[in-house]
Amino acid sequence: MSFLIDLICTKSGTAYDKTRLLNLSGEGAPLFARYDLDAVREAVPKESLADREPTMWRYAEVLPVEDPRFRVSLGEGFTPLLQAASLGKQVGVPDLLIKDEGLNPTGSFKARGLSVAISRALELGATDVAIPTAGNAGGAMAAYAARAGLRAHVFMPKDVPKANFIEAKILGANVQLIEGLISDCGRAVAERKEAEGWFDVSTLKEPYRVEGKKTMGYELAEQLDWELPDVIIYPTGGGTGLIGMWKAFAELGKLGWIGEKRPRMVSVQADGCAPIVRAWEAGDEAAEPWEDAHTIASGLRVPGAVGDFLMLRAIRDSGGCALSVTDDELLQGVSEIAAYTGIFAAPEGGATLACLKKMIERGLVGRDERVVLFNTGTGLKYLEAFESKRKNA
Numbered sequence: 422m423s424f425l426i427d428l429i430c431t432k433s434g435t436a437y438d439k440t441r442l443l444n445l446s447g448e449g450a451p452l453f454a455r456y457d458l459d460a461v462r463e464a465v466p467k468e469s470l471a472d473r474e475p476t477m478w479r480y481a482e483v484l485p486v487e488d489p490r491f492r493v494s495l496g497e498g499f500t501p502l503l504q505a506a507s508l509g510k511q512v513g514v515p516d517l518l519i520k521d522e523g524l525n526p527t528g529s530f531k532a533r534g535l536s537v538a539i540s541r542a543l544e545l546g547a548t549d550v551a552i553p554t555a556g557n558a559g560g561a562m563a564a565y566a567a568r569a570g571l572r573a574h575v576f577m578p579k580d581v582p583k584a585n586f587i588e589a590k591i592l593g594a595n596v597q598l599i600e601g602l603i604s605d606c607g608r609a610v611a612e613r614k615e616a617e618g619w620f621d622v623s624t625l626k627e628p629y630r631v632e633g634k635k636t637m638g639y640e641l642a643e644q645l646d647w648e649l650p651d652v653i654i655y656p657t658g659g660g661t662g663l664i665g666m667w668k669a670f671a672e673l674g675k676l677g678w679i680g681e682k683r684p685r686m687v688s689v690q691a692d693g694c695a696p697i698v699r700a701w702e703a704g705d706e707a708a709e710p711w712e713d714a715h716t717i718a719s720g721l722r723v724p725g726a727v728g729d730f731l732m733l734r735a736i737r738d739s740g741g742c743a744l745s746v747t748d749d750e751l752l753q754g755v756s757e758i759a760a761y762t763g764i765f766a767a768p769e770g771g772a773t774l775a776c777l778k779k780m781i782e783r784g785l786v787g788r789d790e791r792v793v794l795f796n797t798g799t800g801l802k803y804l805e806a807f808e809s810k811r812k813n814a
Contacts, residue, residue: 428454686735
């Protein structure tokens with residue numbers, strides 16, 4: 422059972438009714454789900470998790486779906502945390518691990534968030550759901566909406582990877598291609614959702630995608646025997662994964678399942694779209710939208726994020742940093758990860774290795790530290806990007 426209490430505005434702390442379909446708070450900020458963690462601690466010894474199903478739903482008490490009959494699942498979560506000792510030795514950090522989210526249903530970490538968001542939307546009575554997407558989130562929403570029997574409306578940039586477009590179409594979504602970026606797709610959803618009766622599941626504009634993403638933090642802790650790593654490097658567009666994991670670590674601490682140690686949270690973006698990096702370097706609390714956003718890593722081509730202040734807060738509170746890499750560097754990262762680990766990473770995953778190299782060069786990570794890279798998706802969805810690189814080589 423879920424121990425969900427209510428929803429809390431991330432800026433004001435104002436509480437909101439958990440039984441209503443809500444987007445942003447009255448202050449225009451993301452809403453976070455709040456749980457009775459004292460009751461969870463009494464009801465669930467962490468040792469009992471070992472006997473549960475190997476999906477993210479093993480953490481059901483701290484997920485928002487209250488009636489299990491509404492749980493819409495394709496087996497998402499509990500992805501492998503793989504040793505990458507040979508790669509780590511090559512770059513100078515021997516204790517290197519990779520969390521491979523490409524093995525999720527629909528091929529990316531987006532499955533986690535959309536599984537929870539669609540489940541909760543179904544539970545609260547939604548019939549139509551809409552999403553602006555740079556690619557993977559659209560396919561994931563289409564899959565879970567199909568499984569739930571909801572109508573899906575997906576808005577993608579015209580130059581989205583072909584696999585993402587075909588995936589969403591095959592899964593039955595109404596897909597509309599938009600001239601521009603994910604921000605332009607977001608405007609299209611905002612302009613039509615009220616008249617069309619759509620529930621908007623945009624990144625952090627509803628409370629529940631982040632709940633699915635936070636399970637990466639729960640899994641990481643469990644897979645490392647409740648001892649968090651020193652550094653987590655995460656590719657951030659909308660940033661829900663990084664924000665969600667930081668939320669998870671706070672909850673795990675209150676549950677008493679982990680100690681006081683927290684990892685340094687590192688955001689990696691592309692040189693052609695790095696609003697969080699620019700804001701972090703300037704000491705700003707929010708990030709101005711990036712003009713003329715461009716990168717081959719479509720998941721990083723997010724010029725403005727509603728959760729920018731939450732990302733920056735997590736990075737600073739953890740003692741982390743934000744760095745950007747070039748497209749050439751992140752594609753080289755994909756090749757090196759593949760050659761040393763057998764993982765065919767998405768360009769966004771390749772960015773994490775490129776970021777680690779820069780951190781080593783700048784003395785931002787020690788040789789004896791444990792570092793976890795997150796590969797957020799499978800490279801199989803980005804064949805045009807790799808083919809283009811090969812032709813131009």
